[in-house]
Amino acid sequence: MPMMTWNRRRMLKTALAGGGLLLSGLPAGAQQATALMRAPRRALVIGNSRYPRAPLANPGNDARGMAEVLRGIGFEVTAGLDLSREAMHEAVRAYIEGVRRAGAVGLFYFAGHGMQLAWRNYLLPVDAEIDSVEELRQRAFDISSLIDGIRGAGNPMNMIILDACRDNPLGGAARVDQKGLSQMDAPPGTFLAYATAPGNTAIDGDGGQHGLYTEHLLREIRVPEAKVEDVFKRVRLGVRRQSNGQQIPWESTSLESDFWFLPPRELRKRADDEVEREFREELALWERIRAATVPEPFEDYLRRYPGGRFSELAQLQLDRALAMMGEKKIEIVSAPQNPYAKGAVSASIGYKVGDFYQYRQADLLTRLEIDSGTRRITAITANEVIYNKGVIVTDLLGNLLRVPSGATWSPNQTAPLEFAVGRRWNTRFRVVPPKGGDSTVDLDMRIADRERVTVPAGTFNAFRVEARGWQTGMVDGRGHFNVSWDWKTWYAPGEVRLPVAFEWFVRHSFGKIMRATRNEMVSFHQQP
Structure with missing residues (x-):
């Protein structure tokens, strides 16, 4: 110059x-991204279905499907089905120790019942006999123990995926004031994903093999060269449209570097003319569709460019178009008194x-x-x-x-x-x-x-x-x-x-x- x-x-x-x-x-550095690509990958996958009072149809299949897909993309997977509280604690302890020793990228996935109490989130083991709200603390698995564990593990990156927001599993035995899971901010170096927005409940499925959220996640996680944020943005769009706005997944991130489940063959700095060409193509597409009043052009754009340069604007226009069509979109329940989220x-x-x-x-x-x-x-x-x-x-x-x-x-x-x-x-x-x-x-x-x-x-x-x-x-x-x-x-x-x-x-x-x-x-x- x-x-x-x-x-x-x-x-x-x-x-x-x-x-x-x-x-x-700060933009993510190529050296950090390369280090994540080369790091070992460890996953703990849990699916709890056989609850005595409120059994679920899909978590077992969801966990088996997730374990299979993760093994296929290079994760060393430990899977557990219908775990007791003691077994869940032991599995999480071993998982945290494993990612710490290996310096691995970690992924924790849970499908089953989850609840919140006093802004804390609890995952339910299948042996949790809970007859009062007070017993929830003693007999369920507090997700903060996982958060605290990975916070101290020192591994390069963590993902926590919770398909655990089904309706109140306690039935008449105990009632809680808040639905679903409570909002949490992701700890450093962590990507946190919920099957639906905080304070809302998820759909277990409509008779298919998998729950609605995991069905979309299993498909999108196998798309080559998609960054982790883009994977979950596509999942969010698919779940929202299939549920007519009644379930909208939610994520919190503190990642400072890019991560791909199926990474590019090589990380390279693109030439200026290549970046400019791609920008012109995306801008031209946006200029063509931005005045549309129907959802389809914005859905197509968001599937093609989930993290695109106009994705926020496309999401706004999609919201407006779907509202005109009668969609009653759920909202995040975000309370200022929650000490675990901003x-x-x-x-x-x-x-x-x-x-x-x-x-x-x-x-x-x-x-x-x-x-x-x-x-x-x-x-x-x-x-x-x-x-x-x-x-x-x-x-x-x-x-x-x-x-x-x-x-x-x-x-x-x-x-x-x-x-x-x-x-x-x-x-x-x-x-x-x-x-x-x-x-x-x-x-x-x-x-x-x-x-x-x-x-x-x-x-x-x-x-x-x-x-x-x-x-x-x-x-x-x-x-x-x-x-x-x-x-x-x-x-x-x-x-x-x-x-x-x-x-x-x-x-x-x-x-x-x-x-x-x-x-x-x-x-x-x-x-x-």
Whole structure:
């Protein structure tokens, strides 16, 4: 890349004219991914069906099917059917010791009855004679003992898959206030999957060989070169559509590296022209379907690109299309008093004309206020929100499409549809300044934490969304530029629809900071 010469300042100014708001997640390194591919694989698979009071039809078949598939893709599998509490504890103890000694990628799968009590999750052994809620703690298997064990094992990665959210197995013997399993945040280096959203119950099956969730999982896990997150996104879509929205799987992740059940033959850095070609193909597909009002185009896109650059937008449009068709989608039961999870919240998209949001901007280095302004919604279309009569335009998730400088951004997803700590995604988009030039922004993004944030507009329980990447391009056809974008944005969905604060660092390729600003919400008014 040529060094910046006399027009460096001008090129950077043009590049920065395309900027807006947001967010510092680290992309997974190829060395980490290669290490996971080479690591041993160990799995513990348990299926409990023969409960005296509430037998289940499918967990035995589910466990046998899962064990067979995992062995076929390189896992050393220990399988247990209809285990007692003592046998479950011994199997888990041996499993944790095994992954610790081998430094293995670990996978724990359970099919059977599961319950929650006081925000803790319990898996039921077949010998659990439980006549009161109090006996649940003594006679069931507390999933936190597995979590604590793998937390201390020091192995590179863990997966926990719980097809264990059937309806209350205790019948009239005891009643619990909460259905299904309680939400938990995945511990470090762990991917946690539930057959259905927290606080809801799963379907044991409709007469087939397997339960609904495991049926889809067994199929998707065998798809070559699919990252673990993409496997479960496809499972979620398939289960949702087959159940008409009455069962929607849920995941929590804290993974920092990519993992494939059936990995690519080699990990390689793709050439820039290959990345660009794939981006253009995906963008062209999205441009063709984004105004559709029926679900099929968005389903097809999400199956092809489950972790795609427009998957959040596609999921939003799918939700809207299915709602118009009468789907009654279940919701995650996320309680703020739950000490084991920071919650999951959907983006707020109930915009109204007349709503406004006032911000102030300060230099992060000098702490001096340098600007202020108000965003007022002046129009709303089917897919866009227009502020200040077109000075700023976003999509319904808040992703920028036009910024005050007049620059336009191609469709992007810097703002997610679902907020949960640990989520990761990538976005790539074009920035076109009003006076010419063209550049590409590529960002790796993650939801890093949920924390209390105080700004002039108030104190909010906000998700911190971070992104890190590069903007590269050419100005007026005469010179290249290459600058890094480093963003942090705080969202409080459910409280306020726009970010309550955002920081933006821009550095040129030699590391010098060209911009360091923080915007904070001063006041806002939004209609319910």
